[in-house]
Amino acid sequence: MDTDILLTVEHLTMRFSGLIAIDDVSFNAKNRQITAIIGPNGAGKTTLFNCLTGFYSPTIGRLTLTHENQVFLLERLRGFEITKRAKVARTFQNIRLFPAMSVLENLIVAQHNQLMRASGFTFKGLFGLRSYRQAEKAAVELACYWLTQIKLLEYADTPAGSLPYGAQRKLEIARAMCTCPRLLCLDEPAAGLNPSESLALSELLVFIKEKHDIGILLIEHDMQVVMDISDHIIVLDYGRKIAEGIPIEIRRNPTVIAAYLGEEASTGAQPA
Numbered sequence: 434m435d436t437d438i439l440l441t442v443e444h445l446t447m448r449f450s451g452l453i454a455i456d457d458v459s460f461n462a463k464n465r466q467i468t469a470i471i472g473p474n475g476a477g478k479t480t481l482f483n484c485l486t487g488f489y490s491p492t493i494g495r496l497t498l499t500h501e502n503q504v505f506l507l508e509r510l511r512g513f514e515i516t517k518r519a520k521v522a523r524t525f526q527n528i529r530l531f532p533a534m535s536v537l538e539n540l541i542v543a544q545h546n547q548l549m550r551a552s553g554f555t556f557k558g559l560f561g562l563r564s565y566r567q568a569e570k571a572a573v574e575l576a577c578y579w580l581t582q583i584k585l586l587e588y589a590d591t592p593a594g595s596l597p598y599g600a601q602r603k604l605e606i607a608r609a610m611c612t613c614p615r616l617l618c619l620d621e622p623a624a625g626l627n628p629s630e631s632l633a634l635s636e637l638l639v640f641i642k643e644k645h646d647i648g649i650l651l652i653e654h655d656m657q658v659v660m661d662i663s664d665h666i667i668v669l670d671y672g673r674k675i676a677e678g679i680p681i682e683i684r685r686n687p688t689v690i691a692a693y694l695g696e697e698a699s700t701g702a703q704p705a
C-alpha cells in the first residue's frame with residue numbers, strides 16, 4: 434500500500450431522487466500534494482466535497498482518510514467529527530467569514546475546540562486555569578503565524594468584512610489552517626480574484642502543501658491556477674470521472690478537451 438495516500442474515495446455515488454450527482458467515482462489523494470477536481474458546472478464537484486465533509490450522506494461508497502496510523506471512514510462520521518477527529522477543513526464557494534469580527538478574532542474563533550478543551554469545559558476554567566491561558570497564548574501565536582503568511586498581520590484588528598475580496602479569500606484559508614487540518618478542501622478559492630491575487634493564492638497553496646504536511650483538494654475553474662500548482666487532477670462530467678492524471682496529461686486529453694477545456698486548452702485559456 435502507498436503510505437502517502439491520505440484519502441481514498443471508492444465507488445462514491447450520490448443520488449438526489451432521480452438525479453445522479455456523483456456516479457461511481459473512485460480516486461486517491463496524497464499527502465503533500467494538491468489534487469484538483471475539475472469539470473463543467475453541475476459535474477458534481479461541490480457534491481463530492483459535501484459528501485467528504487458530512488453535509489451529505491453518500492448513497493453508496495467508502496471515503497477513507499488515513500493519517501498518524503488512524504483510519505477514519507468519513508461516510509460514517511458526523512460533520513463535527515469529520516472536522517474535529519478526522520481533521521478535514523473546508524472553505525466554500527461564497528465567503529463565510531464573520532464580517533463584523535476582526536481579522537484576528539476570525540482566526541481565534543477557529544480554534545474554539547482547543548480553547549474549550551483547555552478550559553476543562555467549565556466557566557471557571559476560562560478565568561482560572563493555567564492550561565487555558567497557555568492555550569489562549571498558543572491560539573494567538575498560531576493566528577499571527579498565519580496572518581504573517583498571508584501578509585495580513587497589520588490588519589489584525591480590522592473588521593474582516595472590510596478587507597478587499599482577495600484578502601478575505603486568503604483569510605478564509607488561514608482560518609481553515611488554524612484548525613490544523615490534515616486534509617484541506619478548497620471550493621473555488623480563486624473565484625473573483627484578479628491575476629496577481631490568483632498568483633498570490635497559488636503561492637500560498639504551494640507553501641501550505643510543502644511546509645505543513647497536509648493534502649489539499651482543490652475545486653477550481655481557473656485553469657491557470659489548476660495547471661500551475663496541481664500534482665494530480667481528477668476530471669468529472671455529469672457526475673462521472675472521465676479522466677485523471679498530471680496536468681500535462683489532462684490538458685492533452687481529447688475527452689477532457691471535448692467535455693470541458695475546449696480546443697484552446699493547450700494555450701492555457703479559460704474553459705467556457
Ligand SMILES: Nc1ncnc2c1ncn2[C@@H]1O[C@H](COP(=O)(O)OP(=O)(O)OP(=O)(O)O)[C@@H](O)[C@H]1O
Pocket residue numbers: 449452453454472473474475476477478479480481
Ligand atoms: N441538495 C441537492 N438536491 C438536488 N440536486 C442537487 C443537490 N445538490 C446538488 N444537486 C445537483 O447535483 C448536480 C451536481 O451539482 P454540484 O453543485 O455538485 O456541481 P458542481 O460541479 O460543483 O458545479 P459548479 O461548478 O457550478 O459549482 C447538479 O445537477 C445539481 O443541481
